[in-house]
Amino acid sequence: MDNQFTVQQDGNMLTIVLDEQLTTNNAPALMEELNQYKGKAIEKVIFDATKLTYIASSGIRTIIFAKQKLGGNPEIEFVNCGADIRSVFEMTGLQSYITFVSK
Amino acid sequence: MRRLRFQPIAGRTEEIIDAILQTEEVASCGKALYAVHLVCEELVVNVVSYAYPPEAEGYLVVEIERTDTCLTIRFRDGGVAFNPLEKEMPDVSLPLEERPIGGLGIFLTLQMMDDVSYERVQDENVLTIKKEIHE
Numbered sequence: 070m071d072n073q074f075t076v077q078q079d080g081n082m083l084t085i086v087l088d089e090q091l092t093t094n095n096a097p098a099l100m101e102e103l104n105q106y107k108g109k110a111i112e113k114v115i116f117d118a119t120k121l122t123y124i125a126s127s128g129i130r131t132i133i134f135a136k137q138k139l140g141g142n143p144e145i146e147f148v149n150c151g152a153d154i155r156s157v158f159e160m161t162g163l164q165s166y167i168t169f170v171s172k
Numbered sequence: 173m174r175r176l177r178f179q180p181i182a183g184r185t186e187e188i189i190d191a192i193l194q195t196e197e198v199a200s201c202g203k204a205l206y207a208v209h210l211v212c213e214e215l216v217v218n219v220v221s222y223a224y225p226p227e228a229e230g231y232l233v234v235e236i237e238r239t240d241t242c243l244t245i246r247f248r249d250g251g252v253a254f255n256p257l258e259k260e261m262p263d264v265s266l267p268l269e270e271r272p273i274g275g276l277g278i279f280l281t282l283q284m285m286d287d288v289s290y291e292r293v294q295d296e297n298v299l300t301i302k303k304e305i306h307e
Contacts, residue, residue: 093217094186123206125213126276133273142269153206160283161276162264 076102081112083135083143087121091128100131103139111139119149119172129161136166148172179231185220188232189213192245197238202307207284208243211301214277215247215256223251223297238305246300254297255290257282 073095075086083106091099114135136145146168150158158164174195178188192198192212193205201208216232224230228251235246261282262275282288287302 092186093213123209125210126280127217129276130273133268133271136268137271137273157210157280160264160280162266163268166268 074099074102076106078106078109078111081110082115083111083113083139084115084117086117086119089120090123090125091121091131092123092125093127096125096127096131099128100134103131103135106139108140110141111143112141113144113146114139115146115148117148118151118154121154122151124154124157129157129163132163132167144168146170174236176234176236177231178234180229181220181224181232182226182230183220185213185217188216188220188234192216192234192236195236197236197243198245200238201243201303201305204243204303204305208245208303211281211284211303212245214281215299215301218254218256218277219247219249219251219297223249223254241305243303243305244300246298248296248298250296253292255292256299257288257290 073088077084085099132145135143145166148170149172150169155164155169158167174197176191178184181188189212193209198205198208219232230249230251233248237244256278259278261279262272264279281301285301286304289300291298
């Protein structure tokens with residue numbers, strides 16, 4: 070499947086490896102998966118966007134969800150975020166709350 | 173003008189979006205394609221999810237026009253009258269911790285398109301988006 074994701078917890082860090090797209094089709098499943106990590110003292114959420122070429126507003130909702138609902142106001146990091154996606158973050162004012170890392 | 177008609181539409185969001193993106197008029201939009209994809213997804217999801225009562229067999233007509241410098245897409249549905257442009261826009265200057273989780277779709281549509289307009293015509297919602305194409 071093209072548009073899947075994996076979620077892995079390592080101590081207080083959660084790593085989400087995204088595939089090519091985070092859309093209305095798969096974002097609700099990611100939000101449901103993230104819901105299972107509520108209250109588990111997650112301090113940092115890393116989105117690996119190396120393969121990601123497209124994020125819809127439903128995908129952005131999952132990032133806001135991670136920040137607000139996991140508890141503990143975790144740091145949000147995006148690894149290898151493409152220019153188009155970064156520009157959507159800028160339009161929605163999210164870029165100030167995301168650490169962008171290139172690896 | 174190209175005209176795509178979908179009926180019924182329930183459960184066909186992805187198929188409808190793919191059909192729009194695969195038209196020659198849209199596929200040739202180059203750098204504007206990301207914005208067009210995102211906006212089409214928002215608008216199609218809105219119609220499929222909210223325009224019709226669950227038991228109704230709704231339809232969606234998508235009309236696509238392309239010139240060298242402009243893409244125009246018109247979405248027509250026969251669902252309940254709804255002008256998405258009247259929705260309150262989210263305050264994107266709020267800290268992330270205080271933001272409502274939803275409401276970004278129409279905001280992004282207005283940000284990413286050069287013109288967005290709504291009309292109610294003969295019991296149809298008609299939403300038209302225009303994007304200038306610079307290659």
